[in-house]
Amino acid sequence: MIRGIYILGEQNNILYSKEYAKSDARATLIEFLVNLSQFLKSVDIEKTEYMNLSVSRLFYSKRGNFTFISLADKADEPSQIEEKTDQLIDIFMKDYANLALAGQPLDDFGDKVDEIAVTMVKVAILGFAGVGKTTTLHLLRGETLPLVHDPTIGVSIKKLPEEVQSANIVLWDLAGQARFSILWSKMIANAQVVILVTDSTLENVLRSKKLVALVKEEVPNAQVIGIANKQDLPTALTPERVGQILGVPTYELVAIDISYRDRLVQLIRRAILEGKTSDKS
């Protein structure tokens, strides 16, 4: 995925930057980019090129007085990132270059960047053991449910078959057993959406409040979707009651019922949109 977009001006100053992943070494990276931009002024490059930078890949290009840089994962296909970087350059040069030269705000350029750069959304599915996280994953993927319950070990990562808001959705189904709790904070890192699954029993919902606190602590910008699963059982609390206890918007689900699939995908779509809106504000 693209982790960051940077546009530098004639004085090698950062005119625009947007990051899609946290970095501990941002200051060092910016210093490097400024030096790179300075260096690029002394060489001729005709198209977008790239270099490896630790576990990432840096794509750079020059157009007029501007230097354009995209930071992406090495796992990404270089030609795709080159193409996206070129698209961004074209849009910037056409509609925003003059504004940038005049020192004016770049208005809705951020939205255009999002449309092009956000190609992957991480959705973490969190909850205690046996609440139906893996069943929810199967539901989202439209898969037949396994007949035997096979507890997840660590994490299971799968893609949603279709794109949502032009992005690939990567689902991280985290094991719910206590022995895997040490992984939760690591595994939800950088998630844009967290689906918090409960089995709608009072005991489980009360315990799950801890998970809400964990999510707020580790990924404060993530959109949290509470799930009141197993609504087909007579003892289930209502989604409203579950939401009151958890303190997050909560929706009913019967994960073994395929008819809930579209509703769940809609919830993810809405969460992604809300995430973008709150990013802007």
Place this chain on the structure above:
Amino acid sequence: MPSAVFLIHLDENHGFILKKRHPISLKVTEADLNNIYVPHAEKAGLHVIELDDTQILSYSKNKMPEWVVCFEMEADDDISFESSRLEGTARLLLELAETSIDDIDLEEIMKSGSSLSEESAEQKFAGVFLTPSAPLILEHLQSAEISGFVSSAALSMWLKKQVGGEGTNVAEAIRPLITSGLVKMEMLTKTKQFVFLVKDVFGHRASPNDSLKLAEMTRPDIYEEYKEQVENFFGADSSGRGYNPTIMEEEEMQTMIEDREKVAVNVANIIHYNVITALRKGPMTLDEIIIQTAFPKSIVQKALWALKSNSIVTSFEEESIWALLTDPVFESFMPKYVLEGISKKWNTKEADSAEVQMYLDLLINTWRTTS
């Protein structure tokens, strides 16, 4: 001898990625990756786990929690015998993963048995100068006003004032000083914790005298040129010289501090440090350094170029022979200068007898053990 070796990286977006593997035909399932990773999430270090009928020896370190190096062992391998050697190899692989993963040739590394030893005292001392807070605390403890000891609470308040941040964590800032053994943190009473400076450190570029002597005996062909280069570097009119205590001048203090940081970065880099250590034995060809360090050629070559650009090594005869231009040294010494300050603090009742007693005991114990 392991039958396979692989490096796992936990990417926060893509999940587990097999960054490197040998042989290339090796296949690892998602369940295997999880089973290998979970013990490392609990505790870094060496772990052995059984996957079906195969034993996997895996290694991770706290500084790089998202990386795990794994060795698939043969049925007749004696893991307890192999583990310390493979731990060294894993340490090397993690170091390379951090700096230049594309240069890793697992087959070559496994064949040559390359490995890295644990951090030396010298490297731990150098590590102090890699963060901004630790040298600041060291300087504070060295000051006449503090004279080597201060309560943790007072130090915390002072540090917050210096860096101007509410989130300043004194325990985190002081860690490199404790790890290197320069500072001890002790509870005086149930509620009173003190920080004591028990060793001071001197980091500088020394003249590579031993290497020069060896060059005179073993490489007479380069000796004169080598001597001239060293003399030029340390000469009074050389602008390129680094932090050399014998020619210290007041106005150059800032340059020297910056240079000390530069030297510290190289000593703390475990690959660079191994190359420096090898060259302390005298000038060598690239092949001789490779034999000494047991590192792959590309890695040694890169380290030499980086060290050359930092004026730590130099080369002769179109880079066919390499030698130390300056010897980066980080050595500890007893902070005798605090004794007068301790006495003053006690006389003026700034410190009570229990604090002074504890500090003197710590100094005596540290230096008695060391000597």
